[in-house]
Amino acid sequence: MKYYNLKDKTEVVDFKTATIKGQGKEKGLFFPEFIPQFDEDFIENLHQYPDEEIAFQCMKDFVEDEIPSDILKQIVSETINFEIPLKKIHEKIYSLELFHGPTLAFKDVGARFMSRCLSYFLKDEDKKVTVLVATSGDTGGAVANGFYKTENINVVILYPKNRVSEVQEKQLTALSENISALEVDGSFDDCQRLVKQAFSDEEINSKLFLTSANSINVARWLPQQIYYLLALKQWKKLEKENPVICVPSGNFGNICAGILAHFRRLPAEHFIAACNKNDVVPQYLKTQKLESKETVATLSNAMDVGNPSNFVRILELFKNQFEDLKSKISGYSINDEKTIQTIKEVYEKYNYLLEPHSAVAYNALQQYLSENPGKKGIILGTAHPVKFPDAVEKAIHITIDFPESLENLMKKEKKSTEKQADFAELKRFLLYKN
Numbered sequence: 001m002k003y004y005n006l007k008d009k010t011e012v013v014d015f016k017t018a019t020i021k022g023q024g025k026e027k028g029l030f031f032p033e034f035i036p037q038f039d040e041d042f043i044e045n046l047h048q049y050p051d052e053e054i055a056f057q058c059m060k061d062f063v064e065d066e067i068p069s070d071i072l073k074q075i076v077s078e079t080i081n082f083e084i085p086l087k088k089i090h091e092k093i094y095s096l097e098l099f100h101g102p103t104l105a106f107k108d109v110g111a112r113f114m115s116r117c118l119s120y121f122l123k124d125e126d127k128k129v130t131v132l133v134a135t136s137g138d139t140g141g142a143v144a145n146g147f148y149k150t151e152n153i154n155v156v157i158l159y160p161k162n163r164v165s166e167v168q169e170k171q172l173t174a175l176s177e178n179i180s181a182l183e184v185d186g187s188f189d190d191c192q193r194l195v196k197q198a199f200s201d202e203e204i205n206s207k208l209f210l211t212s213a214n215s216i217n218v219a220r221w222l223p224q225q226i227y228y229l230l231a232l233k234q235w236k237k238l239e240k241e242n243p244v245i246c247v248p249s250g251n252f253g254n255i256c257a258g259i260l261a262h263f264r265r266l267p268a269e270h271f272i273a274a275c276n277k278n279d280v281v282p283q284y285l286k287t288q289k290l291e292s293k294e295t296v297a298t299l300s301n302a303m304d305v306g307n308p309s310n311f312v313r314i315l316e317l318f319k320n321q322f323e324d325l326k327s328k329i330s331g332y333s334i335n336d337e338k339t340i341q342t343i344k345e346v347y348e349k350y351n352y353l354l355e356p357h358s359a360v361a362y363n364a365l366q367q368y369l370s371e372n373p374g375k376k377g378i379i380l381g382t383a384h385p386v387k388f389p390d391a392v393e394k395a396i397h398i399t400i401d402f403p404e405s406l407e408n409l410m411k412k413e414k415k416s417t418e419k420q421a422d423f424a425e426l427k428r429f430l431l432y433k434n
């Protein structure tokens with residue numbers, strides 16, 4: 001499979017190069033040259049395939065012989081070596097629980113796949129790579145965990161000071177070794193801007209080999225399709241009609257992977273982009289104008305994104321046909337008050353505990369289902385409630401216990417370096433301290 005740069009279609013690279021480079025010229029995102037179709041038979045009989053085989057079928061056309069089949073099989077098995085259950089909340093809404101991985105967030109899937117591919121591609125090269133990543137919360141932990149102690153790879157994570165939860169902060173600051181966490185006095189957008197600037201800085205790039213681990217990297221973005229297939233596998237045993245799939249969205253990598261799988265024949269009735277007050281895409285769906293905005297801080301902080309990078313990939317999938325896109329995707333913007341109210345209601349009525357991101361999705365799906373009676377759907381549960389205890393406790397006044405795996409982590413010391421949202425400071429750190 002070849003990948004072209006969405007900003008300059010003459011730049012065409014293979015999977016290895018796309019994985020190592022992260023992004024192309026002019027900060028353009030890579031996009032597959034064609035959309036490989038699943039066999040109809042495979043989709044029809046999904047429930048008969050083991051999860052690992054589904055994951056392999058999902059990824060093989062994007063990797064081809066750049067990684068030998070037996071190694072790719074092992075990589076995808078390790079990528080999904082935790083349970084991803086589809087739980088029924090009530091008659092019409094199910095939750096795909098993507099938070100049983102090592103950092104309790106769906107980002108574990110992409111981070112695990114990418115770190116393993118990158119380490120495969122680097123093993124015979126005399127090259128040290130620096131993975132540079134901005135996080136609004138969960139990316140940092142998943143990437144730190146995925147790359148922890150990986151040879152030839154250093155990880156530098158930028159996160160916005162005071163805007164991530166205690167658990168999230170520990171997950172990205174307590175590991176050290178080859179992981180450095182920079183605590184930036186600014187927003188996620190500031191962090192992302194600094195990272196993008198570093199990628200286009202000549203001096204840095206002449207001295208270091210930088211790559212990204214945000215969902216702009218194809219090796220992090222593409223494997224997210226896997227769990228949409230695993231969701232359908234479970235759904236088919238329970239329901240007849242195709243599901244409406246509702247994805248809590250920030251940078252739009254996750255939902256874009258689901259839509260890509262749909263373009264490859266994965267059955268889905270409709271997609272919903274559930275956003276918090278950062279509503280660039282819901283606004284676009286109303287006005288056809290894509291205008292990035294200042295980020296607003298919300299309870300669902302992993303979705304506090306004012307300039308969703310992956311949306312260009314969705315536009316490309318729909319060949320920029322607004323009406324087609326609008327007939328397949330609806331957008332909702334849910335504020336913090338409704339988020340809290342939703343956590344409370346769902347807990348009291350159905351004894352199911354949501355966290356702020358999945359609550360945004362639940363509320364959006366509920367609205368859509370009330371406007372479209374007769375349909376049923378799935379929300380993507382993107383994080384464990386324990387990662388967002390403040391919001392959850394505010395809603396239902398219970399304290400959530402840390403799972404055992406977290407208790408040890410919480411006892412570890414936070415190790416971070418404070419930084420102004422200033423490029424010169426980041427540059428100095430990358431060149432001399434990393």
Ligand SMILES: *Cc1c(COP(=O)(O)O)cnc(C)c1O
Pocket residue numbers: 105106107137138139215248249250251252253254255302303357382383
């Ligand atoms: C990252 C994240 C999101 C947003 O995912 P995108 O792919 O950026 O749209 C939603 N929920 C949680 C918990 C996250 O960590």
